[in-house]
Amino acid sequence: MQHYLQALAAPDTRQLLRQIHRGIEKESLRITPEGRLAQTPHPRALGSALTHPSITTDYSEALLEFITPVDTSVEHTLQTLEDVHRYVYSQLGDELLWSASMPCVVAGDNSIPVARYGSSNVARMKTIYRYGLGHRYGRAMQAIAGIHYNFSMPQAYWEQDWRAAGQPGALKDWITERYLGLIRNFHRYSWLLIYLYGASPAVCSSFLRDRDSHGLEAFDPEGRTLYQPYGTALRMGDLGYNSSAQRGLRVCYNSLDNYVDTLRSAIMQPHADYGRIPTGLNGDYQQLNDSLLQIENEFYSTIRPKRVAYSGETPLHALRRGGIEYIEVRCIDVSPFTPVGIDAAQVRFLDAFLLYCLLGDSPPCDDDEQSRLQANLTAVVNRGREPGLCLRTAQGERPLKELARELLAGIDQVAALLDTAHEPGEHRETVAAQRRKIDDPDLTPSARLLREMRERDLPYFRLALDYSQQWARHFRAEPLPATTAARFARETEESLAAQRDIEASDTISFEQYLEQFYAQYQAV
Template identity: 45%
Template sequence: MSQPESTSQDILPAWVDSTHISGMLRGIERESLRMQSSGFLSQADHPKALGSALTHPHITTDYSEALMEFITPPKDSIGKALDYLKDIHAVVHRQLENDEKLWPLSMPCMLDDQEENIRLAQYGTSNVGRFKTLYRHGLGVRYGRRMQTISGVHYNLSFPDHFFEALQHAETDEQLKALSLQDYRSHRYFGLIRNFIRLTPLVMFVVGASPSVCKCFMTGREHHLLPLLKGTLYLPYATALRMGRFGYQNSAQKQLGIHYNNLSGYLDGLQKAVHTPYAPFSSLGLNDAQGQPIQINDHVLQIENEYYSLVRPKQVPQEGETPSEALQKRGVGYVELRAVDVNPYDPVGIDENTAGFLEVLALYCLLQDSPDLLDDEQEIIEQNQAEVVNRGRAPNASIAENGKAYPIEEWCSRYLTAMQPLSALLDSAYATHLYRDALAVMQSRVDEVDETLSAKMIEDTLKQGGTWSFGSYMAQQHAGAYEQHPLSAETQAYFAEAAQVSLQRQQELEQDTSISFEQYLTHFR
């Protein structure tokens, strides 16, 4: 990636002003485990009062029955998105039973020795519901269930079409000028994605918040982690173990060669993976001794969602469409930034500083030159990511770029400085100083490593006496914040109705018995 100078015209074309980005939308997805008062993972069903996890638009489950996922609709400001997320948390907290709480860390609360006690998410008896649970069973068979208990934050962001029209109008390349708006928009989003991958080490350094894990998470696994306290393992300078080899990784996916250089190449790679058998998964078998299915298929990916990445191109699927079909038909509609740890100090897992930083970064990645990302560079990026994950706060941590090694603080500062003009542009568009403040907070973490979330977590884990004690203490604090959060009568009525409608919708799906699950699965396979 070309070295940015800290002069504004390099990054920000002179003609771009705040009107071009008015109409940006953002939505947030936050995952959180339900924890029993004993500190162990909840064994209870998803609370019925919250509706159906299969069909509710905002409150669902991820891998496990205990792993909740909260989804905001797209909003036209960071404040509105965060307010909506606060409403969801407050609604959920009021319906948790038996003194359960939301676990505030990316790495899980206490897990016992039995993997089967990590219950798979249940979606009822409809074919689509059973299919979702089978997919999760397959993940467990392939990678183990522990890995699937990790939580994250996904930040979804889109820029308005009139901005892409203006960018295309300013292009000097005739081929790019000749593209349809849909294809040009996809082209620019893929440029954003490649640059975001290049700059993921910056994200991990400034918002990484998983420097340690409960010892129970590593049961039965080889590792190089060190004891911090009884029951807690860590690496002295780690930032985001969630993003490293103990996090959600898939070695089979390494060989896929899925590239982000254009939409068609990306979709081809994904389709190949969904249709290619993979010997280690074939050896697991498709069904158990009783003839019950244990995974959807024996392919590199059971379905497209199994492909794990730091950032995804997305398009809203219509009824019956796969994510790929939606992208194929309507191009990239938004990007999902996935390299974000849950912030344990914020009741909703993300604050406005992280949100503001991610938006400035995304705009920078969109506007900055973005050459194709080839295997050699990808390898260097992965080494940089591993360096930041495992020892990003070490005094001699360094980042490799363009054949040189840079001290990590110098490398991070250079990019944060280059982004300043974009924070000013966003502040002007929203009549705020949120974006400038967000960059200042990130710069302060670069300047003083003890200000990073990962450093503070180690300090507080020591102070509280371990991961479980620290997590439980923060969970208690957050429960108080949810209780204090005012919910209007209108909001309460909306969520009560959404719960009812979702249960009715699930029931309708379960009444359709036109084909058996065996036929449904055979058809998919």
């Protein structure tokens, strides 16, 4: 890592650190004033969920997703996210945005409406895919919200790095290999992010109605809240984006070919467990196909290699065509303690963490290491703050605190380098704040959530609703500038027009559309 740090520290290359590209995708449930999941359709005043550039929906019609454009400024990215929230609140009437990752009160699968995107072929495909997720994993899991953080280095950095390495092979292949190294290291160290920022140690008991094997404890005598006493991010464990069917899917990040081929096979080969779900017979589409994965996005992972795809192009085809363009971090909880669920200090730490993963040595990963890494992630999800908790390494078990301090020492070197290109001290300050969380687990968001529930004698649902109401007042108290509000209104109308154009342009049947879409996997 040191030679990379030295190269970036040179005066003529240091400015490249100011050009790191980032973007945020933040999910929030729409809820009623009483804290129940909204049953209303996606508000027309928010535009088309199919085509709007910054406001869409994920699994449920009530699960909003806010998207910021690619930007090099932390402050501007967060201000953009704040503006989206303010605009949405100006159009929500008395509804609120849920301020946490684990859901509000839900009344079973039928209370979670599946997202709709219109009558076009692409819209129908998106909705059917979500029906398939509901049949395969239950709709409740799809009501969980999270934050996705997109990260990439500037092209000028890659060109310089490639030249310094002697221009081995094609530039796009060099970039891909370096990003794969980042991903492997991310899997090695992501437990640290879960410990430091996990904010979902508890869940409303309505989420687990009719499920007895969850392994959680009752937080209160009435059983309104279930929790793990030392848990950090239940969203990332068996309650959340996890799938027993996918556990046998060994996805390798040692090469792009292996990654693409493994997911392609999972999309193309029928899976016996899903054969009973209707897949188009007599027009009854309850899933897109009966394979282990309907499409790539169904593979649940804490990080994904990404490339912007052409219209109608599959993500795997885009990766094969152009290599990895950026990575998407998917294990970040929505923090109820900040207005938009994430703040500048956390973004700066993520940048330092991801740059550390990129610059550090990253040997290939084998099955034994993958098993250790999964065991470590599970342990931190469920018991991260447990005194004396040890994690697995190739040399045997070691205390989490020791491993965390070693990791933070390396990340601090990267933070010091970032501070030379930005405001002095900001990156190292956030690393120091994370070090204090290692020394005192009570400073973690997961501990704070449980502590406030106890001190205020509130169940999880009630505390999260209080924070939701607090941030609703925050956003509604200060209207958007007129020019910003006008821009959102214009984007709303343009997105609705774009949806109409897509619907009018369909010239083939849905069956033909699906056939052409899946034919791409044959050629990948």
